[in-house]
Amino acid sequence: MSATILIVEDESELAAVVADYVTAAGYEAQVIADGREALASIQRQMPDLIVLDLMLPGLDGLSICRAVRGFSAVPIIMVTAQVQEIDRLLGLETGADDYLCKPFSPRELVARIKAVLRRSSTLPTPAQILQIDVEARTARARSQLLDLTPTEFSLLAAMAKRPGTIFSRAQLLDLASRDNLECTDRAIDSHIKNLRRKLAVHLPDVDIIHSVYGLGYRLDL
Numbered sequence: 001m002s003a004t005i006l007i008v009e010d011e012s013e014l015a016a017v018v019a020d021y022v023t024a025a026g027y028e029a030q031v032i033a034d035g036r037e038a039l040a041s042i043q044r045q046m047p048d049l050i051v052l053d054l055m056l057p058g059l060d061g062l063s064i065c066r067a068v069r070g071f072s073a074v075p076i077i078m079v080t081a082q083v084q085e086i087d088r089l090l091g092l093e094t095g096a097d098d099y100l101c102k103p104f105s106p107r108e109l110v111a112r113i114k115a116v117l118r119r120s121s122t123l124p125t126p127a128q129i130l131q132i133d134v135e136a137r138t139a140r141a142r143s144q145l146l147d148l149t150p151t152e153f154s155l156l157a158a159m160a161k162r163p164g165t166i167f168s169r170a171q172l173l174d175l176a177s178r179d180n181l182e183c184t185d186r187a188i189d190s191h192i193k194n195l196r197r198k199l200a201v202h203l204p205d206v207d208i209i210h211s212v213y214g215l216g217y218r219l220d221l
Helices: 012-024 035-044 061-069 083-092 106-122 150-161 169-178 185-202
Strands: 004-008 028-032 049-053 076-080 098-101 130-133 138-141 209-212 216-219
Touching: 004 012, 004 035, 012 028, 012 106, 028 035, 035 061, 049 061, 049 106, 061 076, 076 106, 098 106, 130 150, 138 150, 138 185, 150 169, 150 185, 150 216, 169 185, 169 216, 185 209
Parallel strands: 004 028, 004 049, 049 076, 076 098
Antiparallel strands: 130 138, 209 216
16 A cells, blocks of 8 residues: 655645656655645544645644644655745754755655655664663663764764754754864764764664755654
């Protein structure tokens, strides 16, 4: 049975094009143009993934996302027409799994849908993957102790507290600075690379830290 993708979009032409691409990819596409109607539909019957526009009549996408996160972890890809809105959305911790800025390629959206669905359906449970003791400042991957630097531990622990949230490099730099650690913006990429390498030793089949092009990094559990 194919996954159902709910497209909440009030631009009828764009919604139709997205629905065509989603259908061509083998999914079942549903389109709703009104925010309140979309939330009611989600509450009645949960789709497998939601493509959610930020600006909608009736109820905006941010309010819908927050409401849905109150009762479901269904994957959500948030869409906005303004680049500057991305930073605001990240700061508000909406709970979306991914963000996309208009205008976008329908092929890119389909690729992201596939990636998000794959992550949500194949990742082992959090307890199986990562255990973090903040007081002892230790981290384990599948019960195996990780040899982390203070900076690496701080970054991993911060992201693990908010799985699914995209952290910009500036946010990660701020997190490291709060812990009185010497770190530069350029060094963040190096720390993340080292974290991935150390995690991969015990999690060869799971990549839990993802790069989000143009935005930063996200940890998925």
